[in-house]
Amino acid sequence: MTEQHPSNKLRQTSRFITGHNANGLAIFNKDISEIIPAQNIPTGDILYLGYATNQFPTDLDKDLATYQHYLTNPPNFTIPGGTVLCQIDLAPGSVSPLHRTLSLDYAVVIEGTVELKLDSDEVKILQQGDIAIQRGTKHLWRNTSNTEWARVLFILQESKAVEIAGETLKEDLGF
Secondary structure: OEOOOOOOOOOOOEOOOEEEOOOOOEEEOOOOOOEOOEEEOOOOOEEEEEEEEOOOOOOOOOHHHHHHHHHHOOOOOOOOOOEEEEEEEEOOOOEOOOEEOOEEEEEEEEEOOEEEEEOOOOEEEEOOOOEEEEEOOOEEEEEOOOOOOEEEEEEEEEOOOOEEOOEEOOOEOOO
């Protein structure tokens, strides 16, 4: 885990996890920090793992321990049978590798403007508040600004592999 990059002026995100006390009343969890630890990734971007589960439906007696495990042993984007909530801060001008995950991803642009480019060369520009539903396709993300950071929130759920014309498309993280 690392500190947020010094040139990243985006606000540090807090995460608030709820639970129950012995009387069944809703409370905020105090065992896990509200500050999400930063993880540098090879592109120069920063990943924040907001939450993770490893089964569906989620067992709320075990999910906190599961998340704590993944904080120290980060997943490769998806978790078999589970979900991943992460936020990525994209450095100015940053471009991800062309990649495919075996997952259904909801991506929400929180700050800045990003380009979503598919391996067919189709491109969409997403601005703050825009949502992309990524369905196992090969794609890349690019921060369109050369001076400002961008932030995208991702919710990923494992999917079955896609079959096209008898060929099974495989995961490819592009690294």
